[in-house]
Amino acid sequence: MSEAKIQEIRSDIEEINDLLKQAKRKKVQDLLSLEIRKLETELITLKEKETLTPMEVSPIPTTSTSAPVQKKYQVKLNVYGWDQSDKFVKVFVELKNVHTLPKEQVYCKLTDKSMELHVDNLENKDYLLVINKLLEPINVADSHWKQKTDKVVIFLAKSNPNTTWSHMTEIEKKFEDQRNNRLKPAETDKKDPQDSIMSLMKNMYETGDDEMKRMISKAWYEGQQRKKTDIMDL
Incomplete structure (x- = not known):
């Protein structure tokens, strides 16, 4: 499907x-x-x-026969919800049965501008959520996380309490600002249509991941090939 x-x-x-x-x-x-x-x-x-990245787990040695090699998978998460209060930005990650794991298997790695959520060996899968370039710095020492029923909640302590985050990351804010600027009549009327398209493609390429860059490069190459074909037809 x-x-x-x-x-x-x-x-x-x-x-x-x-x-x-x-x-x-x-x-x-x-x-x-x-x-x-x-x-x-x-x-x-x-x-x-x-995307499932298989990785092998060493079998537990036995005195009689060797245990079969088990396979575990790492699943990269990219879906989450978030909310905020005066002191915290709260990140919500839904994972079925995560509350059944020991606390040491659910943990975060934090810096002042990034967070990683690790959920180890949940039904033979390791889950990872990475959020880089947070919009504002956080206080790592005051941050914490909790396991709840089918959910993990990460409390990112704001370094500057009582400030409101408009977006979760710098990249999201940049996208929003550029989109709003492109839609301003005073600016769009002055720009050549082709320049606007090229600017959009360039921005998507510079801020996108490897898959986005591959798709844009492919679209650009195919566009150039079509232009050559049109010239030859003339």
């Missing part, structure tokens, strides 16, 4: 890209570009959910 969904999103992206090349009005081009970015983000999310 996931593979069919992934293929459907890819087809949507290709078709919208074709429409983007035909669009002439600036506002239409911006709307199409935003839709492409949403679909690409959804595609990456689906792919990451399916």
Whole structure:
């Protein structure tokens, strides 16, 4: 089912890209570009959910026969919720049966601008959630986490209490600011449509992960090939 969904999103992206090349009005081009970015983000999310990195666990030696090699998997998480109070930013991660694990198997590695949640050996899987470049610094010493029913809650203590975080990370804020700037009429009217598209693609490439960069490079290469074909046809 996931593979069919992934293929459907890819087809949507290709078709919208074709429409983007035909669009002439600036506002239409911006709307199409935003839709492409949403679909690409959804595609990456689906792919990451399916990412399982196998890793072997050494068997426990016995006096009679060797125990079979067990396989464990590392699952990288990218879905979480968050909220905040005057003192804390609270991160919510849902994992079925996580409350049944010993406390030493659920832990966080924190710096003033990042957090990693580790959940070890939950139903033969190791789970990892990494959030880098937090919007504001945190107080590591005052931060903590709790296991609840089917959920882990991380309490990130704000270094500057009583401040409100508009976003969880610097990258999210940057995306939002750039999107708002692109949609300002005073600015968009002055920009060439092609420049706007190139700026969007460049930003997505610079801030995206490896999969996003690969997709953008592929789209750029195919676009160049189409241009060469059109010239030869003339």
